[in-house]
Amino acid sequence: xVNEGRGTHETFDYxxxxxxxxxxxxxxxxxxxxxxxxxxxxxxxxxxxxxGIIFNESILAVYVDLDKLIESAPLxxxxxxxxxxxxxxxTIQDIAEETGADRSGxxxxxxxxxxxxxxxxxxxxxxxxxxxxxxxxxxxxxxxxENDKRSSD
Numbered sequence: 001x002v003n004e005g006r007g008t009h010e011t012f013d014y015x016x017x018x019x020x021x022x023x024x025x026x027x028x029x030x031x032x033x034x035x036x037x038x039x040x041x042x043x044x045x046x047x048x049x050x051x052g053i054i055f056n057e058s059i060l061a062v063y064v065d066l067d068k069l070i071e072s073a074p075l076x077x078x079x080x081x082x083x084x085x086x087x088x089x090x091t092i093q094d095i096a097e098e099t100g101a102d103r104s105g106x107x108x109x110x111x112x113x114x115x116x117x118x119x120x121x122x123x124x125x126x127x128x129x130x131x132x133x134x135x136x137x138x139x140x141x142x143x144x145x146e147n148d149k150r151s152s153d
Contacts, residue, residue, distance in 0.1 A: 015062050017069055017121040020114035026066055030087040034063045073120040079113035082106060
């Protein structure tokens with residue numbers, strides 16, 4: 001969850017990417033939370049004139065993971081475009097007015113994208129837990145335990 005209202009030291013305690021509501025919060029509020037994103041978008045903007053920008057590592061890590069999820073999820077071009085505009089501070093209403101698209105259609109597109117991303121995240125973790133990575137980890141643990149036994153003998 002987002003820890004708001006505590007000065008400039010906002011942190012993310014736990015971010016469940018399997019929750020479409022949390023994904024929506026992160027996407028629609030990226031400009032608010034991710035100062036590095038703002039700096040990339042507006043390199044000569046107000047933040048750059050303030051001297052050093054304080055970046056919160058936990059928030060940065062969450063947005064790096066979110067970007068990877070967006071890249072790897074099987075989203076349509078329209079879904080990616082809507083997400084990109086929302087991350088840049090546009091609202092669904094703004095996008096509808098600019099593109100002439102139906103507001104409810106855009107909302108539906110975004111909702112489908114969120115569900116797709118959440119499902120993709122769950123599948124990625126499921127493959128890690130049950131797939132090749134899990135087998136390798138178990139093998140490494142067994143080798144480590146055998147080495148520990150030999151060194152203690």
